[in-house]
Amino acid sequence: MRKLILPLLVIALAFTQCEKVDEYTQFEMDYQTSVTVPSTVGANMPFDMWTPEITTNSETQFAVHDTRKDKVEEILLTSSQLSVTSPDDGDFAFLNDIYVYLSADELSEIEIAWKEDIPDDVGNTILLNTSDENLEAYIKKDSIQFRVKTITDRVITQEYQIQIDAVFWVDAEVLGQ
Numbered sequence: 001m002r003k004l005i006l007p008l009l010v011i012a013l014a015f016t017q018c019e020k021v022d023e024y025t026q027f028e029m030d031y032q033t034s035v036t037v038p039s040t041v042g043a044n045m046p047f048d049m050w051t052p053e054i055t056t057n058s059e060t061q062f063a064v065h066d067t068r069k070d071k072v073e074e075i076l077l078t079s080s081q082l083s084v085t086s087p088d089d090g091d092f093a094f095l096n097d098i099y100v101y102l103s104a105d106e107l108s109e110i111e112i113a114w115k116e117d118i119p120d121d122v123g124n125t126i127l128l129n130t131s132d133e134n135l136e137a138y139i140k141k142d143s144i145q146f147r148v149k150t151i152t153d154r155v156i157t158q159e160y161q162i163q164i165d166a167v168f169w170v171d172a173e174v175l176g177q
Contacts (some may be wrong), residue, residue, distance in 0.1 A: 025172040027065045028078070029058070029139065030165070034085065035148050037160040044096070047150050051164065053143040067172035075136040079167040080113035084124040086161035091124045096153040100128065100164070104141035113166075139168055 035049040062068055080100060084090040100113040112135065113128035138144055146164060 025065070025067060025071075027170050029056075029061050029075075029168045029170055031056075031144070031168070032163065032165050033146060034161055034163045035146075037150065037156065037162060039157055039159050045152060047152070049148045049150070051146040051148070053145050055143050056139055056141060058139050058141075062170075062172070065170070065172070069140050071173040072136055072140065072170060073173055074134050074171045075139045076132065076169045077112050077130045077135060077166060078169045079165070080128040080130055081165045082126045082128065083163045083165070084160060085163050087158055090158075090160055092118060092122045092126055093120045094152050094154050094156045094160075095122075095126075095150055097151040098126070098128070099149040101147040101149070102135065102138050102144060103147065104138045104144045107137055107141070109147065110135075110138070135168065139170075 031054055033051040033054055035051055037047070037049065059069055062072065082092070082098070084092065095115075095118045097116045097118065098114065099111055101109045102112045103109040110133060111131060112133065113130050115126055115128045118126065146166075148162070148164070
């Protein structure tokens, strides 16, 4: 029995140490941008809005976390939140569905977040469902762009400013492995 315990302890210790090393090579990258929903959007009409291009600064972010672009294994969108920033009393009651897409140079656009059947009492913040796609190729690019597609369930009579907060989880290779 004692001969079995020692190898198990060594394996458990090694596994624990690997988990600790993983913590140092896993980090989050946050991006924030906004879109404007014009007051002319009608009910039950799909409407697309593009954000300005966002500089990823990925190489700098990787360097801060002691890794490099070629050592990144996976990047996932873990959180996508939308907030009405204007008008002050605005909320998302006008939305029925919303979809967020990501694009970058030389890559196909991909749906990364969504919310359907949005209730009228949603308020001024929405936490979207996120895809489990590996977005490594997009975030490694110099810039990215979001496209937001909305389907409204009522006419809006004033312009809305919507802030997009996206949090990406990065997993880099451990010690060059």
